[in-house]
Amino acid sequence: MSDPILSVRDLSVSFPSEYGTVHAVQDLSYEVHKGEALAIVGESGSGKSVSSLAVMGLLPRTATISGEIEMLGHRMFELNDKQLSRLRGNTISMVFQDPLSALTPVYRVGDQIAEVVRIHHPEISKTRARQRAEELLDAVGIPEPGRRASQYPHEFSGGMRQRAMIAMAIANEPELIIADEPTTALDVTIQAQVMDLLKSAQELIGAATVLITHDMGVVAGFADRVLVMKESRMVELGTVDEIFYSPREKYTQDLLAAVPRVDAGEAGASRSVAGSAMQKIADLGEDRPPREELPTVLEVEDLAKVFPITKGAIVRRKIGEQRAVDGISFDIREGECLALVGESGSGKTTTLMEIMQLRTPQEGTIRIGGKETGALTRKERSTLRSDITVVFQDPMASLDPRMPIADIIKEPMRVQGYSKERMDERVDWLLKMVGLLPEHAARFPTEFSGGQRQRVGVARALACDPKLIILDEPTSALDVTVQAGVLAMLADLRARLGVSFLFVSHDLSVVRHISDRIAVMQKGRIVELGDTEEVFTNPQHPYSKELLSAVPIPDPEVARSRRREAIDRKAFEGTFGGFLADREDSQ
Amino acid sequence: MIRFVSLRVLTYVILAFVATSFAYLLSASLMHPEEVLYPPIATEPVPAATAQHYLDVRNVNPDTPLFERYANWLGGLIRGDLGVTTGTNKSMVPVIDELATRIPISLRLVVLGTAIGTVLGIVLGMLAAVRRDSVGDRLSTLLAFFILSLPTPVIILIVQQANQGIMDLSGWGLPAINPINPLLEPGSWESFKYQAKALVMPTIVLAVTAAASYSRYMKVTTLDVLGSDYLRTARAKGLTRGRAMNRHGLRMALIPMGQYFAFAVGGAFSGSLFVELMFNWQGIGRFAISAIQMADVNGTAGVVLYTAILTLLSATFADILQGALDPRIR
Numbered sequence: 001m002s003d004p005i006l007s008v009r010d011l012s013v014s015f016p017s018e019y020g021t022v023h024a025v026q027d028l029s030y031e032v033h034k035g036e037a038l039a040i041v042g043e044s045g046s047g048k049s050v051s052s053l054a055v056m057g058l059l060p061r062t063a064t065i066s067g068e069i070e071m072l073g074h075r076m077f078e079l080n081d082k083q084l085s086r087l088r089g090n091t092i093s094m095v096f097q098d099p100l101s102a103l104t105p106v107y108r109v110g111d112q113i114a115e116v117v118r119i120h121h122p123e124i125s126k127t128r129a130r131q132r133a134e135e136l137l138d139a140v141g142i143p144e145p146g147r148r149a150s151q152y153p154h155e156f157s158g159g160m161r162q163r164a165m166i167a168m169a170i171a172n173e174p175e176l177i178i179a180d181e182p183t184t185a186l187d188v189t190i191q192a193q194v195m196d197l198l199k200s201a202q203e204l205i206g207a208a209t210v211l212i213t214h215d216m217g218v219v220a221g222f223a224d225r226v227l228v229m230k231e232s233r234m235v236e237l238g239t240v241d242e243i244f245y246s247p248r249e250k251y252t253q254d255l256l257a258a259v260p261r262v263d264a265g266e267a268g269a270s271r272s273v274a275g276s277a278m279q280k281i282a283d284l285g286e287d288r289p290p291r292e293e294l295p296t297v298l299e300v301e302d303l304a305k306v307f308p309i310t311k312g313a314i315v316r317r318k319i320g321e322q323r324a325v326d327g328i329s330f331d332i333r334e335g336e337c338l339a340l341v342g343e344s345g346s347g348k349t350t351t352l353m354e355i356m357q358l359r360t361p362q363e364g365t366i367r368i369g370g371k372e373t374g375a376l377t378r379k380e381r382s383t384l385r386s387d388i389t390v391v392f393q394d395p396m397a398s399l400d401p402r403m404p405i406a407d408i409i410k411e412p413m414r415v416q417g418y419s420k421e422r423m424d425e426r427v428d429w430l431l432k433m434v435g436l437l438p439e440h441a442a443r444f445p446t447e448f449s450g451g452q453r454q455r456v457g458v459a460r461a462l463a464c465d466p467k468l469i470i471l472d473e474p475t476s477a478l479d480v481t482v483q484a485g486v487l488a489m490l491a492d493l494r495a496r497l498g499v500s501f502l503f504v505s506h507d508l509s510v511v512r513h514i515s516d517r518i519a520v521m522q523k524g525r526i527v528e529l530g531d532t533e534e535v536f537t538n539p540q541h542p543y544s545k546e547l548l549s550a551v552p553i554p555d556p557e558v559a560r561s562r563r564r565e566a567i568d569r570k571a572f573e574g575t576f577g578g579f580l581a582d583r584e585d586s587q
Numbered sequence: 588m589i590r591f592v593s594l595r596v597l598t599y600v601i602l603a604f605v606a607t608s609f610a611y612l613l614s615a616s617l618m619h620p621e622e623v624l625y626p627p628i629a630t631e632p633v634p635a636a637t638a639q640h641y642l643d644v645r646n647v648n649p650d651t652p653l654f655e656r657y658a659n660w661l662g663g664l665i666r667g668d669l670g671v672t673t674g675t676n677k678s679m680v681p682v683i684d685e686l687a688t689r690i691p692i693s694l695r696l697v698v699l700g701t702a703i704g705t706v707l708g709i710v711l712g713m714l715a716a717v718r719r720d721s722v723g724d725r726l727s728t729l730l731a732f733f734i735l736s737l738p739t740p741v742i743i744l745i746v747q748q749a750n751q752g753i754m755d756l757s758g759w760g761l762p763a764i765n766p767i768n769p770l771l772e773p774g775s776w777e778s779f780k781y782q783a784k785a786l787v788m789p790t791i792v793l794a795v796t797a798a799a800s801y802s803r804y805m806k807v808t809t810l811d812v813l814g815s816d817y818l819r820t821a822r823a824k825g826l827t828r829g830r831a832m833n834r835h836g837l838r839m840a841l842i843p844m845g846q847y848f849a850f851a852v853g854g855a856f857s858g859s860l861f862v863e864l865m866f867n868w869q870g871i872g873r874f875a876i877s878a879i880q881m882a883d884v885n886g887t888a889g890v891v892l893y894t895a896i897l898t899l900l901s902a903t904f905a906d907i908l909q910g911a912l913d914p915r916i917r
Contacts, residue, residue: 085825085826088822088825102819104817106838106915
């Protein structure tokens with residue numbers, strides 16, 4: 001193997017904090033060779049991002065760093081900001097997580113790309129750099145690059161912004177690209193495109209890549225080697241096949257086992273360890289009577305919600321309308337879990353809001369337990385509120401930090417007029433139900449971890465014996481191992497209590513493990529509704545097929561076979577027979 | 588664009604009209620300029636016809652219903668006539684003339700003070716944020732809170748005393764009071780030099796108070812920017828810390844500052860009240876105070892009209908500034 005272009009030796013990073021020193025990274029050593037793709041995976045707080053910022057020299061000044069980072073003969077810790085800035089953007093470049101905030105909002109996208117060229121090559125004229133920016137945008141697959149280059153970041157969609165960031169990262173043909181969770185904020189179809197683009201870009205310029213991610217599926221299709229981190233330390237380092245097919249460490253095995261898989265049905269066919277723990281969840285809740293014999297809990301018929309688009313501050317004129325939900329129908333039977341999946345903006349949340357309002361919808365009808373919501377009296381509506389409850393996405397934001405969890409769980413019961421003794425009794429039982437201890441009742445939400453907080457949220461939703469729980473992305477803020485635990489608990493609750501779920505998610509692989517039926521939403525419509533097994537094995541609608549094929553599969557062999565060329569090689573090389581040659585001529 | 592501007596102007600005209608009308612109605616119903624006709628030392632009363640004529644000419648006759656007086660005043664307003672001074676000032680100077688001579692005196696103070704204060708505050712605030720927790724940051728924070736906690740008259744006294752001290756020691760100092768030296772020939776170089784020197788101390792007072800509050804705001808917005816992802820991107824592109832801040836951070840930090848600007852002009856106006864009193868400037872602030880003291884109904888309404896226009900103009904300026912800085916709201 002060739003000499004490493006990056007070697008990190010015994011890197012330790014710590015930060016001072018109110019609670020003493022936080023060791024973000026401890027004794028981390030790895031090497032990256034030319035043209036290689038290394039993935040650093042770990043759950044939140046494992047120190048994976050901090051280690052990459054250390055390579056870039058972009059850690060905050062409060063950080064204490066020890067160890068050594070060597071990049072092409074430069075000892076990074078011995079360089080000052082000015083010397084480092086000559087490497088950054090030229091020899092090493094970086095793609096960040098959140099494309100919404102990573103571009104300066106007040107400058108045109110084209111100018112921001114041209115800037116990275118001009119910083120390192122001031123001899124290139126402004127017009128030429130600008131032209132180069134357009135070529136790069138073309139190369140990363142942005143249509144109409146000329147027009148797009150003179151737009152501002154807020155006029156770009158999330159996926160397009162991330163493409164622009166990649167264009168910036170490859171502009172100077174660096175030796176090393178660091179991608180820090182590049183697709184976490186993106187929809188699954190966009191994620192697939194961006195990952196393909198990143199892989200093709202890396203191969204095109206022959207750069208080494210460090211991919212930092214928590215998503216094992218993304219890793220399988222991208223990396224040559226994988227480094228697993230846990231609680232600031234390295235757990236295991238190996239080739240992608242070693243890690244996925246025969247992990248040595250217990251933690252790596254657990255991590256992989258907790259990964260949900262879209263291809264769960266063909267278990268055994270895959271050699272990858274990934275998803276083994278999730279299998280059990282799917283096995284729960286079998287042998288139930290046929291669907292037709294069960295009573296209907298929720299029935300939605302031709303539901304529509306139209307938002308007017310208005311213009312003018314004083315005299316509001318309607319200039320158009322946004323059909324957020326456009327005539328959808330579905331029903332949920334007792335003890336059933338219906339998953340509502342779709343990408344951002346598909347109308348999932350609006351549908352939930354309409355159901356939770358318990359009022360006459362704009363168009364269509366909603367029936368709960370056979371009763372139409374529009375016909376309810378005030379009192380009936382308030383009683384019905386305990387039949388349909390909701391668990392929110394962000395467990396921290398949805399629990400009052402100033403209330404002990406006993407009060408949080410009691411609140412819905414108090415509204416329904418439960419007696420004090422009954423409430424205390426139920427709090428104990430509920431906490432046990434969701435896998436917490438009754439002794440926890442006096443504690444505050446901040447004393448719990450993310451997964452435990454979400455369990456409190458579920459306990460609150462269960463408080464008044466609901467018939468239906470609406471789960472709005474209940475696990476998307478959690479780490480995979482925690483997610484697996486919460487999903488297992490939900491499946492168990494359903495089997496034991498016979499409560500129905502409306503499970504809203506953007507993550508198809510999660511849904512596959514827990515739902516009986518699945519409704520795929522696109523642009524306010526349900527394009528496909530059917531049994532989960534059927535939809536996953538034999539999707540009918542082209543959009544469902546597209547969604548399914550975009551979900552990354554945590555199995556390197558499968559993932560490799562799905563890779564696509566995504567960069568426009570010709571556009572990258574430029575109109576003047578290669579940008580590099582052009583640049584050398586001008587020097 | 589034309590539609591937008593005309594709509595904006597129309598809104599402002601309405602706002603200025605409402606503010607001024609309110610001020611007129613309030614002062615006309617609460618002030619009693621007619622009392623000047625019945626001084627306690629008078630041995631015999633003013634003849635009724637003379638008194639009536641005196642009050643009618645000034646449009647302050649309490650026997651005329653309030654709304655009729657208001658209508659008279661409005662009629663004048665449309666013709667560009669704000670009435671004459673009333674109350675103890677019996678000379679009947681048109682308010683518009685009074686404003687015309689005083690506005691330039693005050694405006695140079697307010698504009699200069701705000702401009703210098705803003706720039707100073709922005710620079711200090713940014714430096715304090717970038718060098719957070721350094722000696723300079725702590726010193727500027729302490730100084731800013733010291734200034735903000737002092738009433739304006741005290742600051743004026745400190746500045747005046749400092750000048751006096753220098754004058755006693757070195758024999759050279761700035762003119763203590765008066766914006767213009769009446770002994771010098773108007774328009775001459777000497778007179779201009781005197782005016783410039785006289786401007787220094789009042790401007791220092793206004794600039795220092797403006798800078799103190801501005802630097803606080805600027806520090807907060809800069810700290811926001813320093814933690815932002817786009818600044819990290821800019822540095823990852825190969826800009827040094829300083830260049831990334833100048834090219835990408837500064838403009839972003841200035842955007843929320845535009846909002847404060849509209850209020851700063853209002854603040855500078857009230858600051859200039861004390862400055863004009865204590866430096867003996869015959870400006871609009873002094874006129875405002877004396878108009879209220881003298882029960883000058885027309886004068887008070889005139890001052891309110893001026894401040895309303897000033898505030899609306901600065902709000903417009905702040906909007907333009909923000910539009911120029913931030914493409915997202917264009």
